[in-house]
Every structure is written in structure tokens, then in C-alpha cells.
Amino acid sequence: MSNRTHPPLRPASAGRAGGRSAQSPPPSAAAAPRRRARRGPRGERLAPYVLVAPAILIIVALRLWPLGLGVNFSFTGDGERNGAPVGFDNYADLFGDPLFRTALRNVGLLVLLLPIAVAIPGLLATFIYLRVPGHRFFRSVYFFPAVLSPVIVGAIFNLLLAFDGPLNALLAKVGLGPVDWLGDPGIAMFAVVGVHIWATFGMALVVFLAGFATLDGALLDAARVDGASLGQVIWHVIVPGLSRTIQFVFVTTMIGMLTSMFGLLYVMTSGGPEGSTYLPEYYIWIQQGQFNRPALASAASTVLFMIMLVVGLLQLSLLRRAVKES
Amino acid sequence: MSHARLTRWLLALPMGLLALATIYPLLFTGNVAMKTRREYVLDRFSVADAVRFDNVTGAWSSVGMGRYFLNSVIVVTAAVVLLLLLGSMAGFALSQIRFRGSSVLFLGCLAALFVPFQVIMVPLARVMADTGLIDTYAGLVLAYVAQFLPFTVFLMTSYYRTVAPEIIDAARIDGNTLYGVYRRIMLPIGAPALLSVGILNALFCWNDVLIALLMMPSAEHRTLMVGVTALRGQYSADIPTFAAGVLIAAAPVLLLYLFLQRQIADGVTAGATKG
Numbered sequence: 105m106s107n108r109t110h111p112p113l114r115p116a117s118a119g120r121a122g123g124r125s126a127q128s129p130p131p132s133a134a135a136a137p138r139r140r141a142r143r144g145p146r147g148e149r150l151a152p153y154v155l156v157a158p159a160i161l162i163i164v165a166l167r168l169w170p171l172g173l174g175v176n177f178s179f180t181g182d183g184e185r186n187g188a189p190v191g192f193d194n195y196a197d198l199f200g201d202p203l204f205r206t207a208l209r210n211v212g213l214l215v216l217l218l219p220i221a222v223a224i225p226g227l228l229a230t231f232i233y234l235r236v237p238g239h240r241f242f243r244s245v246y247f248f249p250a251v252l253s254p255v256i257v258g259a260i261f262n263l264l265l266a267f268d269g270p271l272n273a274l275l276a277k278v279g280l281g282p283v284d285w286l287g288d289p290g291i292a293m294f295a296v297v298g299v300h301i302w303a304t305f306g307m308a309l310v311v312f313l314a315g316f317a318t319l320d321g322a323l324l325d326a327a328r329v330d331g332a333s334l335g336q337v338i339w340h341v342i343v344p345g346l347s348r349t350i351q352f353v354f355v356t357t358m359i360g361m362l363t364s365m366f367g368l369l370y371v372m373t374s375g376g377p378e379g380s381t382y383l384p385e386y387y388i389w390i391q392q393g394q395f396n397r398p399a400l401a402s403a404a405s406t407v408l409f410m411i412m413l414v415v416g417l418l419q420l421s422l423l424r425r426a427v428k429e430s
Numbered sequence: 431m432s433h434a435r436l437t438r439w440l441l442a443l444p445m446g447l448l449a450l451a452t453i454y455p456l457l458f459t460g461n462v463a464m465k466t467r468r469e470y471v472l473d474r475f476s477v478a479d480a481v482r483f484d485n486v487t488g489a490w491s492s493v494g495m496g497r498y499f500l501n502s503v504i505v506v507t508a509a510v511v512l513l514l515l516l517g518s519m520a521g522f523a524l525s526q527i528r529f530r531g532s533s534v535l536f537l538g539c540l541a542a543l544f545v546p547f548q549v550i551m552v553p554l555a556r557v558m559a560d561t562g563l564i565d566t567y568a569g570l571v572l573a574y575v576a577q578f579l580p581f582t583v584f585l586m587t588s589y590y591r592t593v594a595p596e597i598i599d600a601a602r603i604d605g606n607t608l609y610g611v612y613r614r615i616m617l618p619i620g621a622p623a624l625l626s627v628g629i630l631n632a633l634f635c636w637n638d639v640l641i642a643l644l645m646m647p648s649a650e651h652r653t654l655m656v657g658v659t660a661l662r663g664q665y666s667a668d669i670p671t672f673a674a675g676v677l678i679a680a681a682p683v684l685l686l687y688l689f690l691q692r693q694i695a696d697g698v699t700a701g702a703t704k705g
Contacts, residue, residue, distance in 0.1 A: 147607070148607065148608060149529075151523075151527075151607065151608035151609060152523040152527040152529040152532070152608070153523075153529065155519040155520060155522060155523035155527075155608070155609075155612065156519070156520045156523045156524065156532075156535055158516045158519070158520075159516040159517065159519065159520035159539075159579055159583055160520070160535055160538065160539075162516070162572070162575055162576050162579055163538065163539060163542045163576065163579055163580055163583075164538070165557075165576075166554060166557070166572065166573070166576030167542040167545055167550060167576055167577075167580070168538065168541070168542055168545070169557075170550035170553035170554045170557060171545050171549065171550050171553075173553035173556075173557070174549065174550055174552055174553040177552065177553060228445065228448075231441050231445060234438065234441075235438070236438050236441045236442045236445060237438060237439060237442045238442055238445075238446070241449070242445050242446075242449055244691055245449040245452050245453060246448070246449065246452060247691070247694075247695060248452065248453075248687060249452060250698075251633055251637075251683055251686070251687050251694060252637070252680060252683060253636070253637030253638075253639065253655050253679070253680075253683070254637070254639070255637070255639045255655040255658050255659060255679070256637075256655075256658065256676055256679055256680045256683075259658055259662060259672070259676045260455045260456065260458075260459050260676060261455065262662065263458070263459065263462065263669065263672075263673065264455055264458065268474075269474070270458060270474065270475060273474075273475065302451075302452070307698060310695045310698050310699055311698065311699055313699075314699035328434075334437060359546070362546075363546040363547070363548055366548075366639070366640045367637075367639045367640065367655070370639065370640075370643075370659060371658075371659055371662060384548070385548040385640075388548055388551065388552065389551075389640070389643075389644075392551065392552050392555065392644075393643075393644070398552045398555075398556065401552045402552045402553065405548060405549045405550070405551070405552060406549070408546075408548055408549055409545075409546075409549045412544075412546065412549075416544075
């Protein structure tokens with residue numbers, strides 16, 4: 105990605121360093137540096153590898169190797185057929201399982217809600233950037249839930265969204281009936297996603313604000329002098345100017361929805377009611393941890409990985425086209 | 431001009447309400463944690479009639495939150511120290527030293543950045559079980575290091591790219607080996623980035639529940655977040671104790687946020703702007 109932006113590096117510094125100390129030791133070199141210089145060339149040439157080795161070994165052994173292992177698992181059997189090749193049986197099981205289909209449908213729901221999850225922090229960042237009274241205060245308050253664990257957030261909202269909890273009490277005051285936020289299969293998923301957005305919009309907000317810092321202020325002033333309304337300023341100046349940031353927030357928000365809602369689901373609904381709040385990551389956990397079906401879980405993992413790749417690529421290309429047109 | 435000012439004030443109103451909605455859940459939980467059970471059952475919204483820490487001390491000692499807290503501190507500290515050490519070593523080599531294979535290794539780290547934990551959790555659990563690391567502190571620490579190392583290497587590499595090569599050249603002329611340069615120059619220069627990345631990693635590890643659930647199945651090894659999820663089942667009738675447990679788990683993060691909000695936000699945006 106940003107690999108091409110390597111600053112012009114010193115040519116083969118390790119090799120050069122070895123050569124230099126061998127040919128002409130610095131005049132001040134006393135006994136100690138000379139000893140180092142003698143041992144130098146090979147030790148120095150190996151040094152970069154020694155420095156990266158621990159990190160690379162861990163990443164390969166515990167991230168990249170398991171990825172291959174998992175894809176491999178997904179084509180073997182569980183239980184009695186443990187380890188035996190079974191072709192695509194796990195994938196057939198997977199798509200035949202109503203729970204997994206619910207999980208996929210919920211992913212679709214997340215995609216539909218994505219624009220809202222991006223627009224809210226985007227708008228709020230715009231207002232903060234335009235120096236609404238109290239913008240500093242708003243900034244630090246809004247960012248705050250983003251640092252809390254999903255477990256904490258879920259636990260708190262378990263209390264707030266309880267059938268006899270504060271939210272329903274508030275609704276009762278304005279004459280609206282109690283809603284079974286986490287107990288109604290038609291509502292629970294929306295409630296969990298809503299809480300997820302509440303908990304994470306501060307993260308996107310901060311990213312947006314960093315994007316605003318790169319925006320040309322003169323452009324905004326010019327638009328305002330020309331009498332553009334707030335809506336026009338947002339649509340014609342801010343959105344095109346921040347296209348890179350918006351792209352980034354879209355992708356990271358979607359990835360966040362697909363990979364960091366486990367804590368909320370685990371604490372708030374445990375996948376219920378009636379399995380209505382399953383997401384692929386929760387399905388993987390249940391199949392691995394509760395039903396002891398690692399191969400099936402691996403198949404679900406592989407599908408999740410595919411979804412994430414497709415979503416990422418699709419969004420990038422869509423947004424790139426939209427930006428070109430405008 | 432005054433029209434624009436009016437718009438700004440009108441915008442501040444809903445933003446203020448939203449700020450209230452952001453803070454209220456935590457205030458509510460704090461209030462509940464100070465109530466007696468009876469007080470809570472009678473009226474959930476009344477302000478606690480005294481500042482009382484019985485529930486907090488109860489959750490700390492009798493429910494085992496103290497033990498879980500200690501587990502979390504041990505694991506998070508070890509993981510963050512390792513992450514910063516390995517991340518800065520690799521970041522230095524990948525940014526400032528040209529050697530055969532460096533760009534392939536950097537791309538490998540980037541690729542790992544896009545492999546979410548959910549995708550590798552099943553095979554990883556098996557690898558950990560095969561090597562006897564499952565349900566050990568070392569196993570969980572390694573799992574955290576593996577999870578957050580690509581991100582750490584990436585950020586440290588981009589930070590160290592901004593260091594002028596002349597500084598390193600000067601240190602080499604003074605007779606430093608590359609290891610000496612790392613220890614005497616790169617570590618101190620990297621301090622601000624290490625602080626940001628360290629705080630972020632500490633938050634990630636502290637807040638995690640999925641990796642801890644998978645790697646530390648036994649009850650005495652629970653981290654704090656796993657402890658909170660267990661608390662929910664055991665104390666569903668004793669909401670004030672539950673709320674107190676939630677507060678204990680959130681307290682370190684609250685403190686961190688109060689004092690280091692800037693560094694946290696910087697860390698988050700560093701990933702975005704350098705990507």
C-alpha cells in the first residue's frame with residue numbers, strides 16, 4: 105500500500121557500514137570499536153534479520169499459517185469423520201443451517217445500515233469542525249464510549265434496555281408502550297446494532313476530524329462568501345474534499361461491524377431471541393466452543409473472510425467511481 | 431453572519447442532547463452501583479441516598495473481580511511490553527535498513543493486518559492446544575501479541591521512516607552497531623509513538639473478550655472482561671453488585687481516558703492517515 109512511499113534509503117546501509125569500518129575505522133576508534141569492527145561484517149549483515157525475526161516468526165506462525173490451516177480444516181470432517189477429507193460437505197451443512205442463513209441475512213442488514221453509521225459521525229465531525237459552541241467538549245464526550253469494551257457497553261445496555269429499564273420508562277412518559285428491545289426477534293438485532301453504533305461512532309468521528317485537518321479552509325470560506333448553504337457546503341466542498349477519509353471510514357466501519365460485535369452479542373443476547381441476532385463471528389464461536397464442530401466453524405470462517413474481501417473491494421471500487429463522477 | 435451564528439447554536443442543541451445520551455448510561459450504572467438492592471428494586475432512577483462502596487468491595491473480594499483484575503493486569507502488561515519491543519525492533523529494521531527481503535516481509539505484515547481473529551480462531555485454538563499453551567498466561571499473551579503485532583509493526587515502521595538517516599549515520603560513526611543504534615537512538619526517539627501505540631494496544635487487550643474466552647477456558651484464569659460476562663449470569667438478581675463489577679472493569683479505562691485522551695485519539699488517527 106504505502107510501500108512505494110519509501111523515502112530514498114541509503115544504499116545497502118548494512119553492507120556499506122561493514123565495509124566502512126573494515127577499510128577506515130573512525131580516527132577516534134579505540135580498542136572496543138575495533139573489536140566490534142572485526143566481528144562486524146557478518147554480525148551487521150545479520151542484524152536486520154535478527155531484529156525482524158521475532159515479529160515475523162510470530163506473525164507467520166500465529167496469523168498466516170492458521171489462515172491456511174483453517175481453509176484446510178474446512179474441507180475435513182468433524183466428530184467421527186475427524187480429519188477425513190469431505191469435500192464441500194461442511195459448506196453444504198453451513199448453507200443448510202437456518203442459523204447461518206440468519207447470520208448472513210444480518211450481515212446484509214449491517215450493509216444497509218452502513219451509510220447511517222458513517223453519516224452520523226461524518227455530520228457530527230462537520231459540525232465540530234465548523235466550531236459549534238462547545239465543540240471541544242462534544243469531541244471528548246463523543247469519543248469516550250469508543251474506548252470502552254463491548255462487554256462493558258453491552259452490560260450497561262442490558263440494564264438500560266431491560267423491559268422494566270430506563271428507556272422504556274422514558275418512553276412511557278411520552279405515552280409510548282414498552283418495547284421488548286432485546287426479547288423481540290424483530291427488534292433485537294436493531295437494538296444491538298444501535299448500541300454498536302453508539303459505542304463506536306466516536307472512533308469514526310476522530311478519523312473524520314483528522315481528515316478535516318487536511319481540508320483547505322480557503323475553499324470553505326469561498327463557498328460561504330458565495331452564499332452557499334450548510335447543505336451545499338457539505339455536499340459540494342466537504343464530501344469531495346474528504347473522499348479518501350470517507351472511503352476509509354466506510355471500510356473500517358464495515359470491518360468493525362463484522363468483527364467487533366462479538367462482545368455485544370455475547371453479553372446482550374447470546375444470539376437470541378430465537379437465533380435472530382446471529383452474526384458469522386458468533387456462529388463460528390458457537391460451533392467451535394459449544395457444539396465442538398471445528399471443521400464446520402472453519403468453513404464459516406472461510407465464508408466470513410470471503411465476505412470481508414468482497415465488501416472491502418466492492419466499496420473501494422464503488423466509492424472510487426462515485427468520486428470520479430462528481 | 432448572525433444567521434450563521436444562529437445555525438451554530440441551533441446545531442449545538444441536538445449535539446448537547448447526544449452528549450447527554452453518551453454520558454447518561456455510565457452515570458446510571460455508577461448510580462446503581464452505589465445503591466442497596468432494596469433501593470434499586472423500589473426505584474431504579476432515584477439518586478443513591480449515600481455514596482457507598484459496599485457493592486464495589488463486595489464485587490472485588492467475594493465475587494472474584496479482584497482475582498480477574500490481577501489476571502488482566504498480568505496478561506496486558508506482558509503483551510504490551512512484548513508488542514512494543516518486537517514492534518519497534520521490526521519497525522526500525524524495515525524502515526531504516528535496506529536488506530534482502532525487507533519489502534516482502536513488510537508486505538507479509540500488511541497482509542496479516544487484514545486477517546481478522548474470527549477467521550483464524552479455530553485453527554489457532556488447535557495450535558495452542560497442540561503446543562500445550564492453551565489455558566496458560568503465556569498462551570494468551572502470545573495470542574494478543576500475534577493479534578496486534580502487524581498493526582504495531584506497521585505504525586512503528588511508518589513512524590521510524592520520518593527519522594533522518596543522518597542521525598543513524600552519526601551514531602554509527604561513533605562506533606555503534608545496529609543493535610546499539612536501536613537501543614541508544616531508535617528506542618528514545620520512538621518514545622512518543624511507543625506511548626500512543628502502547629496505550630492503544632493496552633486498550634485493545636484490556637477490552638478483549640473473544641480471545642480470552644477462547645484461550646483461557648478455566649474459571650481461575652478469567653480476565654476481567656470474561657469475569658464481567660460470568661457475573662451477568664451469576665448475579666442477574668443482584669443488579670447493584672453487577673453494576674459495581676462493570677464499574678471495576680471500566681475504571682482503568684476511564685482513568686486512562688481522562689489523562690491520555692489525546693494520545694488515544696492520536697493513535698487511532700495515525701492508523702487512518704498513514705494507511
